Amino acid sequence: MVTVAIVSPxxxxxxxxxxxxxxGARVVATTAGRSERTQRLAAxxxxxxxxxxxxxxxxxxxxxxxxxxxxxxxxSVAAAARRTGVTPVVxxxxxxxxxxxxxxxxxxxxxxxxxxxxxxxxxxxxxxxRIYLSGPQAEVVAGLPWDGQVEPVVxxxxxxxxxxxxxxxxxxxxxxxxxxxxxMRTAGQHGVLEQVLADLARNGxxxxxxxxxxxxxxxxxxxxxxxxxxxxxxxxxxxxxxxALAVVYADIAATELAAGAPESADRQLPPEEIVRRLSx
Numbered sequence: 001m002v003t004v005a006i007v008s009p010x011x012x013x014x015x016x017x018x019x020x021x022x023x024g025a026r027v028v029a030t031t032a033g034r035s036e037r038t039q040r041l042a043a044x045x046x047x048x049x050x051x052x053x054x055x056x057x058x059x060x061x062x063x064x065x066x067x068x069x070x071x072x073x074x075x076s077v078a079a080a081a082r083r084t085g086v087t088p089v090v091x092x093x094x095x096x097x098x099x100x101x102x103x104x105x106x107x108x109x110x111x112x113x114x115x116x117x118x119x120x121x122x123x124x125x126x127x128x129x130r131i132y133l134s135g136p137q138a139e140v141v142a143g144l145p146w147d148g149q150v151e152p153v154v155x156x157x158x159x160x161x162x163x164x165x166x167x168x169x170x171x172x173x174x175x176x177x178x179x180x181x182x183x184m185r186t187a188g189q190h191g192v193l194e195q196v197l198a199d200l201a202r203n204g205x206x207x208x209x210x211x212x213x214x215x216x217x218x219x220x221x222x223x224x225x226x227x228x229x230x231x232x233x234x235x236x237x238x239x240x241x242x243x244a245l246a247v248v249y250a251d252i253a254a255t256e257l258a259a260g261a262p263e264s265a266d267r268q269l270p271p272e273e274i275v276r277r278l279s280x
Contacts, residue, residue, distance in 0.1 A: 009042035015122025023145025117166030
């Protein structure tokens with residue numbers, strides 16, 4: 001039986017862990033020092049006392065953290081591996097720029113590293129997420145028992161390819177959500193919210209539910225937009241667009257709509273109430 005470590009078991013991490021357990025893997029994690037919410041989300045996993053015990057038990061480590069924490073987690077995982085004398089495959093599945101992924105791989109020197117990225121919600125919310133993987137050990141992670149809840153896709157490029165893909169697609173998905181959010185806020189101020197949403201609906205862009213869900217994750221999206229800006233700049237493009245979207249998401253994160261957790265977001269809120277909760 002393969003043993004997979006989840007670092008850390010939040011909404012996405014615990015969801016991936018649940019899919020792997022359903023497929024027959026042993027899934028270990030730790031909630032030492034974590035919030036009550038994380039402890040609740042991770043309740044279905046095998047919880048160990050600390051990171052050393054988790055890494056020592058693992059054949060494969062999946063790093064699933066906010067972008068700003070990815071490099072620090074890589075250092076912690078590598079240190080735990082050195083202390084315990086193990087060399088698990090480490091898959092970084094975080095929303096980071098290719099240059100950041102290079103730094104993560106350096107932090108994990110001596111360990112086999114897989115570049116990965118996730119597209120879609122946690123399997124616990126809706127099956128069908130894709131995990132894009134690149135690098136020499138990508139097939140190891142693709143071959144984990146995902147129980148049909150996750151579709152692994154191995155890219156032909158080397159490390160950095162999976163991260164680059166994520167930066168491109170997330171820029172579209174989360175960029176559009178930010179635009180719709182700002183349109184709703186502005187429309188509310190001018191008394192044309194109903195008409196604006198009706199016009200957006202003609203082209204399938206009236207995603208009020210997506211605005212609600214994104215608001216609860218806006219604090220994470222700030223750093224993700226900055227990572228996309230780095231990716232754009234590395235491609236010879238201006239980083240200004242996504243630097244600005246980082247400011248937008250920081251502003252959204254400070255509103256009432258951003259309170260609470262993604263798994264408990266009320267996606268049925270009427271548009272007028274969404275706009276009210278987005279007010280500052």
